[in-house]
Amino acid sequence: MAxxxxxxxxxxxxxxxxxxxxxxxxSLGYDETTAVxxxxxxxxxxxRPCVSGCPVNVQIPDxxxxxxxxxxxxxxxxxxxxxxxxxxxxxxxxxxxxxxSKCVRGIKGEPVAIGRLERFAADYAMAHPTDDAVEVxxxxxxxxxxxxxxxxxxxxAGDLAAKGYDVTxxxxxxxxxxxxxxxxxxxxxxxxxxxxxxxxxxxxxxKFVLNFVVGRTETIxxxxxxxxxxxxxxxxxxxxxxxxxPGEGYNGVYSANEYLTRxxxxxxxxxxxxxxxxxxxxxxxxxxxxxxMDAARCAKxxxxxxxxxxxxxxxxxxxxxAEEVHHAKEEGIIFKLLAAPLEVLGDDDFHVKGxxxxxMELGEPDASGRRRxxxxxxxxxxxxxxxxxxxxxxxPNPLIRTTTPGLDTNRKGCIVADEVGATSKEGVFAxxxxxxxxxxxxxxxxxxxxxxxxxxxxxxxKNK
Amino acid sequence: xxxILKKRRLSENVVLMEIDAPxxxxxxxxxxxxILRVDEEGERIPLTIAEYDREKGSITIIFQEIGATTMQLGxxxxxxxxxxxxxxxxxxxxxxxxxxxxxxxxxxxCAIAYPQAKKLHEMGAEVDLIAGFRNKDIIILEDEMRAxxxxxxxxxxxxxxxxxxxxxxxxxxxxxxxxxxxxxxAIGPMIMMKFVSLTTKPYGIKTIVSMNSIMVDGTGMCGGCxxxxxxxxxxxxxxxxxxxxxxxDFDEAMRRSRIYKPQEQSAIEAHREHxxxxxxxxx
Ligand SMILES: Cc1cc2nc3c(=O)[nH]c(=O)nc-3n(C[C@H](O)[C@H](O)[C@H](O)COP(=O)(O)OP(=O)(O)OC[C@H]3O[C@@H](n4cnc5c(N)ncnc54)[C@H](O)[C@@H]3O)c2cc1C
Ligand SMILES: Cc1cc2nc3c(=O)[nH]c(=O)nc-3n(C[C@H](O)[C@H](O)[C@H](O)COP(=O)(O)OP(=O)(O)OC[C@H]3O[C@@H](n4cnc5c(N)ncnc54)[C@H](O)[C@@H]3O)c2cc1C
Ligand code: SF4
Ligand code: SF4
Ligand code: FES
Ligand SMILES: [Mg+2]
Numbered sequence: 001m002a003x004x005x006x007x008x009x010x011x012x013x014x015x016x017x018x019x020x021x022x023x024x025x026x027s028l029g030y031d032e033t034t035a036v037x038x039x040x041x042x043x044x045x046x047x048r049p050c051v052s053g054c055p056v057n058v059q060i061p062d063x064x065x066x067x068x069x070x071x072x073x074x075x076x077x078x079x080x081x082x083x084x085x086x087x088x089x090x091x092x093x094x095x096x097x098x099x100x101s102k103c104v105r106g107i108k109g110e111p112v113a114i115g116r117l118e119r120f121a122a123d124y125a126m127a128h129p130t131d132d133a134v135e136v137x138x139x140x141x142x143x144x145x146x147x148x149x150x151x152x153x154x155x156x157a158g159d160l161a162a163k164g165y166d167v168t169x170x171x172x173x174x175x176x177x178x179x180x181x182x183x184x185x186x187x188x189x190x191x192x193x194x195x196x197x198x199x200x201x202x203x204x205x206x207k208f209v210l211n212f213v214v215g216r217t218e219t220i221x222x223x224x225x226x227x228x229x230x231x232x233x234x235x236x237x238x239x240x241x242x243x244x245x246p247g248e249g250y251n252g253v254y255s256a257n258e259y260l261t262r263x264x265x266x267x268x269x270x271x272x273x274x275x276x277x278x279x280x281x282x283x284x285x286x287x288x289x290x291x292x293m294d295a296a297r298c299a300k301x302x303x304x305x306x307x308x309x310x311x312x313x314x315x316x317x318x319x320x321x322a323e324e325v326h327h328a329k330e331e332g333i334i335f336k337l338l339a340a341p342l343e344v345l346g347d348d349d350f351h352v353k354g355x356x357x358x359x360m361e362l363g364e365p366d367a368s369g370r371r372r373x374x375x376x377x378x379x380x381x382x383x384x385x386x387x388x389x390x391x392x393x394x395x396p397n398p399l400i401r402t403t404t405p406g407l408d409t410n411r412k413g414c415i416v417a418d419e420v421g422a423t424s425k426e427g428v429f430a431x432x433x434x435x436x437x438x439x440x441x442x443x444x445x446x447x448x449x450x451x452x453x454x455x456x457x458x459x460x461x462k463n464k
Numbered sequence: 465x466x467x468i469l470k471k472r473r474l475s476e477n478v479v480l481m482e483i484d485a486p487x488x489x490x491x492x493x494x495x496x497x498x499i500l501r502v503d504e505e506g507e508r509i510p511l512t513i514a515e516y517d518r519e520k521g522s523i524t525i526i527f528q529e530i531g532a533t534t535m536q537l538g539x540x541x542x543x544x545x546x547x548x549x550x551x552x553x554x555x556x557x558x559x560x561x562x563x564x565x566x567x568x569x570x571x572x573x574c575a576i577a578y579p580q581a582k583k584l585h586e587m588g589a590e591v592d593l594i595a596g597f598r599n600k601d602i603i604i605l606e607d608e609m610r611a612x613x614x615x616x617x618x619x620x621x622x623x624x625x626x627x628x629x630x631x632x633x634x635x636x637x638x639x640x641x642x643x644x645x646x647x648x649x650a651i652g653p654m655i656m657m658k659f660v661s662l663t664t665k666p667y668g669i670k671t672i673v674s675m676n677s678i679m680v681d682g683t684g685m686c687g688g689c690x691x692x693x694x695x696x697x698x699x700x701x702x703x704x705x706x707x708x709x710x711x712x713d714f715d716e717a718m719r720r721s722r723i724y725k726p727q728e729q730s731a732i733e734a735h736r737e738h739x740x741x742x743x744x745x746x747x
Contacts, residue, residue, distance in 0.1 A: 174508070211551075218487070242690075249716045258680060274505070276507075276724035
């Protein structure tokens with residue numbers, strides 16, 4: 001009997017005024033009873049509209065039915081047929097614009113909480129490991145390399161290892177995981193979850209070589225010379241863009257990547273961490289995406305009293321996940337919408353002392369279809385802050401582009417790849433943010449999956 | 465893990481270590497650097513590749529015990545291991561085609577300047593190495609520098625080695641005496657590089673400086689190492705570390721390198737306290 005409640009079962013969360021002072025996870029997850037109850041809101045629609053909203057075709061009604069029946073491990077296995085990282089995607093996918101946007105229950109009321117259920121199944125499976133030893137497939141004798149240990153690379157590595165390939169992942173940082181480790185904060189995606197996924201890959205025989213800079217330690221061509229038959233490049237889009245407004249060289253101006261890396265990867269949120277960070281009292285974050293929300297919420301947790309999001313457009317255009325915006329507001333982040341920074345102001349010590357901003361209004365739609373922000377004459381104002389975090393986007397770093405002859409990239413520095421990830425250079429496949437520019441975890445994962453299949457086909461054909 | 469194969473103390477607080485790092489040694493070139501972490505909880509710090517041995521698969525670093533992390537590093541002994549050691553990072557120095565060069569090193573910067581002098585010397589260039597130290601007790605690598613240069617000039621701030629001068633004085637004397645340099649390479653504290661650049665500017669001599677901005681990842685991901693060169697934002701770790709000294713905004717770079725001073729100071733105190741506790745336990 002379907003549960004006809006028009007709203008989702010709420011997910012228990014830490015109190016906003018408690019959690020904005022700690023780095024523990026905000027959402028605590030459904031318990032079994034709530035998960036079953038929520039699963040019963042699904043109508044098991046024949047035409048499965050929700051599935052079409054998922055970039056990797058998770059068989060949503062099927063896994064939800066399994067949850068409704070109390071078969072939680074089976075539900076997780078069902079998700080894993082098409083998605084490699086359900087514990088991650090359940091937490092960070094922009095469900096409101098993907099799977100849940102297509103759910104029929106959303107027409108009159110709230111959609112089924114697909115993301116929360118996905119997270120539930122994955123967490124349940126992690127908490128109840130089965131004794132079956134991890135299946136290590138028979139080696140097929142072919143060596144492949146993966147560059148970058150973000151969601152794209154990890155997914156590609158996992159799928160190739162499952163086919164018997166000898167897979168080596170080369171990662172430049174000292175920790176695998178990409179943005180999942182260095183960018184997205186602990187309170188949104190606990191690092192232990194990501195580490196578990198990496199450990200599972202290791203158990204399947206995937207080798208990780210950390211501290212390895214592809215393009216410098218070895219080039220793509222060197223890797224071919226080492227005997228790798230195909231290479232997947234999933235090196236992300238990590239290079240931060242700056243606004244090019246005056247004053248960005250002042251002390252106290254961070255890129256979001258630097259701020260988040262110091263806080264997350266380098267653990268500056270722990271008192272005893274040797275990595276220094278500036279403890280600001282008032283912070284302005286430029287940008288309105290997930291990165292901006294994460295930076296703002298980290299700054300609050302690091303002790304800032306006032307944290308502002310400064311965004312050029314209106315609430316409706318905020319690119320961040322709806323849940324993050326909601327959480328940020330609950331935690332006391334102040335939204336300065338329809339406002340653009342003009343200049344960072346500094347004191348005699350060359351440290352940030354404020355930001356000069358200007359109000360905007362929305363004009364005609366631009367090329368992206370969004371209404372263009374237009375400055376309002378005479379609307380300048382000053383925000384009194386002692387730190388600025390710039391979160392206006394990132395581009396791929398130049399390490400691979402400039403050291404791989406024959407690899408085509410576009411004007412933005414992204415690697416050009418077709419829909420299965422093949423690039424202009426034979427044997428080189430690519431996917432994730434390095435191809436699309438900054439996008440989402442699930443798209444990166446999907447790209448890694450498609451490329452793994454294409455690499456398998458490429459190697460099989462070559463060896464016929 | 466990256467084992468310490470050799471450790472040598474060059475002066476009271478300058479240490480040389482040879483590290484087992486075959487991947488890095490395979491490709492390293494003068495001008496490049498590595499980023500290391502001493503242990504699993506450590507911060508990432510960049511150090512220049514002072515020397516490399518491709519056959520042995522080793523990299524030599526020379527560092528000054530200046531703060532908590534370098535002091536902790538200095539406590540390690542031969543046989544111990546570093547947790548992380550990534551590289552080679554940055555672009556190699558462009559030394560091709562240089563025939564007459566002045567390499568200017570300030571203090572510890574000599575350790576970083578020396579491999580460039582050595583490579584230039586091996587390539588057949590005439591190399592004047594001008595090395596400045598605060599006093600004679602902290603002069604390092606004198607024999608190595610002599611072997612890597614055509615002329616070696618060592619000066620001290622206090623004159624304790626019998627040659628009281630600033631590196632810029634000596635450089636200026638050489639230029640005025642008619643030496644024609646294709647390039648001047650300056651490596652040392654930012655303030656020294658700034659003044660070397662100011663010295664060469666009127667003569668229009670190309671001046672290359674090695675910018676030691678504060679870094680985290682060293683891969684172009686954080687933007688923390690950014691500096692302004694000819695009005696444009698550049699990242700020292702991927703666009704450098706070498707830049708045209710006449711175009712660098714040194715004042716901004718110097719101010720940026722001081723941002724964590726208070727925290728670095730308390731980290732040093734915490735480190736000393738920790739060491740004292742350890743000593744007491746040993747007793
Ligand atoms: C703060 C933040 C919050 C985000 N929040 C969300 C969210 O809520 N939901 C969502 O769906 N998406 C979110 N995203 C976007 C998402 O994280 C990315 O789209 C996704 O991680 C891209 O995956 P990737 O594998 O392509 O690249 P990355 O995750 O960037 O991984 C690339 C890896 O390659 C390594 N690498 C780079 N160059 C080299 C080299 N030369 N040699 C070796 N290794 C190299 C990098 O160190 C890195 O580990 C967020 C991003 C950020 C920064
Ligand atoms: C490309 C490059 C090459 C370098 N090569 C050498 C070298 O060969 N030998 C050597 O002794 N030093 C070198 N340095 C400087 C060295 O990285 C710092 O001395 C070291 O990080 C200090 O760390 P600490 O914790 O011991 O001291 P702290 O007390 O933390 O810092 C002392 C000073 O070092 C600088 N510093 C601190 N953290 C960093 C960081 N993460 N990155 C860069 N600078 C920092 C700051 O100016 C700071 O005021 C190099 C720096 C760069 C960027
Ligand atoms: S992977 Fe993401 S989009 Fe797909 S069903 Fe799960 S939460 Fe929805
Ligand atoms: S559209 Fe909604 S109700 Fe229908 S099957 Fe999908 S999740 Fe269930
Ligand atoms: S050190 Fe992070 S971009 Fe250079
Ligand atoms: Mg330090």
